[in-house]
Amino acid sequence: MTTFLDSINDAKGYEVLASVHCPIAARMAVDLGFNYGMVGGSVASLSMLGTPDLMLLTSTELCDLVKRTSQSSSLNIIVDGDAGYGNALNTMRTVVELEMAGAKAVTLEDTKLPISYGQMKTQLISPKEQVDKLAAALDARSSESFGILARTQVVAGEEIGAVAERVHQYAETGVDGICLAGVTDQDQLEAISDASNKPKMLITYGKPNTLTDEIYERCNVKLLLSGHTPFEASIVATYQALSMLAGGTVSPDELNYKALIGKYTEQEGFDSAIKKYLNISE
Numbered sequence: 409m410t411t412f413l414d415s416i417n418d419a420k421g422y423e424v425l426a427s428v429h430c431p432i433a434a435r436m437a438v439d440l441g442f443n444y445g446m447v448g449g450s451v452a453s454l455s456m457l458g459t460p461d462l463m464l465l466t467s468t469e470l471c472d473l474v475k476r477t478s479q480s481s482s483l484n485i486i487v488d489g490d491a492g493y494g495n496a497l498n499t500m501r502t503v504v505e506l507e508m509a510g511a512k513a514v515t516l517e518d519t520k521l522p523i524s525y526g527q528m529k530t531q532l533i534s535p536k537e538q539v540d541k542l543a544a545a546l547d548a549r550s551s552e553s554f555g556i557l558a559r560t561q562v563v564a565g566e567e568i569g570a571v572a573e574r575v576h577q578y579a580e581t582g583v584d585g586i587c588l589a590g591v592t593d594q595d596q597l598e599a600i601s602d603a604s605n606k607p608k609m610l611i612t613y614g615k616p617n618t619l620t621d622e623i624y625e626r627c628n629v630k631l632l633l634s635g636h637t638p639f640e641a642s643i644v645a646t647y648q649a650l651s652m653l654a655g656g657t658v659s660p661d662e663l664n665y666k667a668l669i670g671k672y673t674e675q676e677g678f679d680s681a682i683k684k685y686l687n688i689s690e
Contacts, residue, residue, distance in 0.1 A: 422624050516556065590611065
């Protein structure tokens with residue numbers, strides 16, 4: 409049996425992940441030479457519910473999408489498992505279901521999700537709780553061929569030493585790797601790598617990235633996701649095609665992903681509901 413850890417360690421350099429949201433996209437990715445794909449939580453919510461990424465998607469709905477996508481091709485699917493869809497017990501069920509759905513690995517983050525009443529900014533759960541959730545995830549999987557990646561981020565105003573310390577704690581649980589969201593700074597990445605030499609997965613969200621292949625190798629970066637541009641491009645193309653079918657003309661200003669997704673996910677309505685029912689004004 410080849411473990412997930414062995415499979416990414418054996419890869420030369422790092423693997424660029426293809427963001428996929430349906431079986432056809434997964435088949436395209438394989439045809440274009442990708443070995444790994446990513447089903448993002450935001451993309452899953454958008455494609456299945458047409459709603460913003462507010463934890464409205466259930467783990468069952470996520471697993472259904474993953475099953476159809478992973479079984480359509482040989483692409484190794486890594487899944488954004490958010491915060492495990494609840495506590496440690498919920499996390500265990502999410503892991504079991506994703507493994508059964510054919511996913512190759514899951515990222516589990518330490519963000520406090522869903523947002524709580526009155527929560528004004530991003531918050532993390534305690535490192536102790538995340539350590540227990542990761543331990544539960546490891547116990548729940550049936551095979552080490554399914555990977556568990558501990559995900560964290562640098563919260564605004566946070567010292568990098570605090571990030572490195574919790575990465576060290578997460579790595580000690582025996583997870584297969586560390587997923588870092590929004591880390592594109594060399595000093596930050598090296599400080600985190602000093603805390604753990606576990607394989608790294610970087611999610612850059614399309615931010616300017618000056619990290620070099622040499623730095624990736626030194627910091628043991630094995631997986632790289634720049635964002636979800638395939639899904640974004642599909643939304644723009646769909647709007648353009650439908651506009652043409654309707655006999656209209658489309659201005660370049662209309663072909664803007666953020667504007668389109670905000671309109672057709674009814675973002676203003678959700679923003680209003682957040683202010684009204686969750687006591688969050690920012």
